[in-house]
Amino acid sequence: MRSITLSQAVNEAIAEEMRLDSSVFLIGEDVAEAGTPFKITSGLVEEFGTERVIDTPISEPGFMGLAVGAAMTGSRPIVDIMFGDFLFLIMDQLCNQAAKAHYMSGGKLNVPLVVRTNLGATRRSAAQHSQSLHALVSHIPGLKVAMPSSAYEAKGLLKTAIRDDNPVVIFEDKLMYQDKADVPEDEYLIPFGEAAVLQEGNQVTLIGTSSMRQVCEEAALILADEKISVEIIDPRTLVPLDEKTILNSAKKTGRVVVVDEGHQNFGVTAEIASRISEKAFYHLDAPVIRMGAMDVPVPFSPVLEDLTVPTAEKVASNARKIIAGELVHEL
Amino acid sequence: MAKKINTNSESYLKMYSQMVKIRSFEDQANQLYLDAKMPGLTHMYSGEEAVAVGICEALTVKDKITSTHRGHGHCVAKGAELKQMFCELLGKEEGYCRGKGGSMHIADQSNGNLGANAIVGGSMGIATGSALRAKLNGDSDVTVCFFGDGATAQGLLYEVMNMAALWNLPVIYACENNGYSEYTATDEIAAGDILDRARAFGIEAHKVDGQDVLAVNKLATDLVARARKGEGPFFIELITYRYHGHHVGDINRTYYRSKEEEEDWKKNKDPIKILGDWLVSEKIASDDELQIIRDNIAAEAHVAVQYALEASYPNSNEVDMHVYMETT
């Protein structure tokens, strides 16, 4: 099978869906000729023209609002939010308008749009260009949230998102744009609400979202050297969440570490851990461990920034501790 | 004319030095990037020096500014030291933000710089709020809000200009129109005349050549004085140009901007050269004297960079410090 970068996978997904459905258009800052600062959408304007690949002024709340209105009346916009941090600018249009229109209208209106954005620290971009804000939108009923962890997931999930009749926010990991993975040439979709079991094992389950999937895989390699059998799960979508796969694994291994790059307080790790505790409690041999990003704004200085995100060593160490029956006091 | 020149020659030379200081800082910063010694990316101010210097030389230490992602120039112009600036750029403990901010948040707060902002348009509310405080407290300071042409697309600007005009706030909106926002020409993303947008709120708006530091300074001095008397707000559009790419990594950029255009600005509209030629023609300084100024500042910048490269990183226990202020 051929191997392509996450960036190419996203580009292909958009191009394929735009070819299939003339109501799909792409809108955002420097998405046309410049192909975004990450060079993800390069070539699309040449194929689809400036009517369907639309460069906007720096008006995030404005073009997000336009997308909601267009979606409500028959288009399927893909909105490019250059950095996940800029989600804060579009919150009203996304959360008060897009997320609620279907419900408030008693099912008569719907808003089929995709917000494509990103997450991830350690690019030395400081506190306003490094946040992982997926927990915020996951909190809002009416929004779906996808978290691709490789080029393969990025393509399959984005195509599903574009076809979904609801507003979907999809977070790509900025650090992964140039990472390659096997991606089929033939068309495929990845359904929402289906987690991937990346590795089977029976002593501990590591659940890693997006950027943290790789961290969990590295941790599993460390633990494999110590003959510890690890199961790895990538939820792939947070809303809807594949509770069944997660609970089955928790029941099998009895020990779970949940790893996510959003802040730990009130975050995704808390949600997943509490569902496991509620629904698989009597199968557990240890408390479910949460590992999120440190609860601080992302600092610029590399020596500080590196301390804020979970690492494979720390994940492995926590897994080791719960297997040994030691409580994890310090994360 | 001659009399005026004599009394002001010191301030003209100060403006020259400040512009050279910004250019030297940026040259060194660019080199740090090329040598892979700088974490992350940075946006260069080279070419736009007359804007920051012309305006900040019309301000006192008590006056406030808000800055942008392209903020090194504002920081220097408002009085910052190169050593602490380079330390910030490299994430060192002695940086103005203790290494927590980096290039996009660099600011010398003690000189009234309320911060560089990585959210385009993010400081418009802050600047206007600072002016509201001045009015409420009867303080005499003025706040200048720097932002780019691209930032005029943010709706926040129109909300705060409306309030500033309603309440006569001492704020000056300084739009640095360098012709581009990222990789897009301004006329593709800005409808109508930018000045008309301010005028729609009854705000007095001026356009000025942002490469002519004396013109900028003259206008700013006048508007600052009037804003202090309660005649604000004001809006200035400064026509300028950035010499580098949008950020240091934006090297191949002929698809949105021609080499000829860049060369034309550098050769014919360089703010340092324009002031230098004028200083010589007015006999305020000789070519040799200007050369000495440039050499001294370049040497100072070099020393500052070396210092910052050797300086220590913050201690790891600083990572969760400053999330909240200790309330005493």
Ligand SMILES: Cc1ncc(C[n+]2csc(CCOP(=O)(O)OP(=O)(O)O)c2C)c(N)n1
């Ligand atoms: C809210 C927001 N949207 C987008 C960006 C990405 N971005 C950074 S600088 C920039 C262009 C800004 O143009 P302008 O205001 O003209 O300032 P210049 O860079 O030309 O100095 C963009 C789009 C951002 N930082 N913040």
Ligand SMILES: [Mg+2]
């Ligand atoms: Mg600009």
